[in-house]
Amino acid sequence: MKTTEDTEHTEAKRITAEWQWSDLQFTSLPHSVSSVVQLHNELVYVAPMHERAIEHLSRDRVMARLIERVGPCRLRADRQREPFAALVRSVTFQQLNGTAAETIFNRFIALFPNGIFPTPQQILDAPVERMRSAGLSGAKTAAIKDIAAKAHDGIVPTRTEATRLSDTELVERLTAIRGVGPWTVEMLLIFTLGRKDVFPVTDFGVRKGFALTYGLEEMPHPKALIELGEPWRPFRSIASWYFWRVADGAKGA
Numbered sequence: 031m032k033t034t035e036d037t038e039h040t041e042a043k044r045i046t047a048e049w050q051w052s053d054l055q056f057t058s059l060p061h062s063v064s065s066v067v068q069l070h071n072e073l074v075y076v077a078p079m080h081e082r083a084i085e086h087l088s089r090d091r092v093m094a095r096l097i098e099r100v101g102p103c104r105l106r107a108d109r110q111r112e113p114f115a116a117l118v119r120s121v122t123f124q125q126l127n128g129t130a131a132e133t134i135f136n137r138f139i140a141l142f143p144n145g146i147f148p149t150p151q152q153i154l155d156a157p158v159e160r161m162r163s164a165g166l167s168g169a170k171t172a173a174i175k176d177i178a179a180k181a182h183d184g185i186v187p188t189r190t191e192a193t194r195l196s197d198t199e200l201v202e203r204l205t206a207i208r209g210v211g212p213w214t215v216e217m218l219l220i221f222t223l224g225r226k227d228v229f230p231v232t233d234f235g236v237r238k239g240f241a242l243t244y245g246l247e248e249m250p251h252p253k254a255l256i257e258l259g260e261p262w263r264p265f266r267s268i269a270s271w272y273f274w275r276v277a278d279g280a281k282g283a
Contacts, residue, residue, distance in 0.1 A: 080103045080105070080268060082265070083103065083226065083265035083268040084097055084103065084268070086265050087262055087265060087268065087269055090262075093262075093269070096243050100276075103268050105267070105268065105271045106224075107222055108222055109189075111222050112188060112189055113186055113187060113189060113222060113223070114181040114186050115147055117204070117218065118147075118174050119135060120210075120214050121170055121173045121177065121209050122138065122174070123135070124170070124209075124214075133165070134166060137164035138161065138164040138166060141160060142156075150178040150179070151178075151182060153174060153177075153178035154175065154182065161174070170209065173208045173209025173210070176207050176208035176209070177207055177209075177210070185206065185207070187203075189222075197219055197225055200215060200218075200223075201216070201219075204218070212232070213230055216228050217230070220267045225267060226264060226265055226266075226268065227263055227265060227266050227267060228267045229256070229259050229262075229266035229269070230270060231252040231253075231255040231256050232252045233270070234249075234277070235273065235277040236255070236270050236277075237249040237250060237252070237255060237273075238277040238280070239272070239274055239275070239280075240255060242277070242280055243272075243273065243276055
């Protein structure tokens with residue numbers, strides 16, 4: 031039986047792998063790129079933020095060895111996706127493997143005109159039975175309806191509005207939505223909004239990766255991990271990406 035930790039690790043692995051792959055799809059050099067490095071016979075573009083992060087994290091000798099082994103951080107946020115759409119997608123994918131979740135998500139999108147991602151009002155107007163016909167559970171349908179309602183009321187901010195809100199403010203605001211917990215918001219902050227100092231200490235992959243990196247027999251408690259991660263400010267999102275890579279490698283070993 032899958033535990034909550036297993037589900038979170040699977041979802042984090044899917045998300046981070048998705049962004050890692052997207053970073054290898056550049057056909058021209060982005061404006062934000064400051065350098066190109068060779069990694070395992072691939073050209074990898076390293077954003078300025080990541081260069082500063084790697085320099086900062088490498089002050090820790092253990093992290094420096096990890097970074098050398100894994101290579102440059104290829105984490106990149108999807109800056110075209112709105113928070114509303116990201117939350118709907120995240121809820122759809124909860125507790126499912128990537129293939130099944132993608133199928134249900136595509137069926138859900140196909141319910142709306144021209145197969146275009148729906149507006150909050152379109153979701154609010156959609157009959158529950160119709161949404162469930164795409165494969166959504168009752169709980170997920172209710173959660174997506176609530177996300178739409180909160181977006182319609184302005185509680186879910188647009189990307190532009192989100193730039194004026196701190197990480198803490200976004201967590202407090204968005205966890206009021208049905209089916210959206212702190213971890214879901216943290217993934218939004220990292221992978222949609224590109225916030226560089228988010229540390230999802232309850233995430234299984236982050237805790238497992240930390241334990242493996244520092245040679246611990248047991249995973250650290252989230253509260254302990256908060257304190258342990260203080261030296262990595264303001265680049266804890268980047269540190270998390272490296273721990274996910276370690277956890278993924280151990281799972282595949």
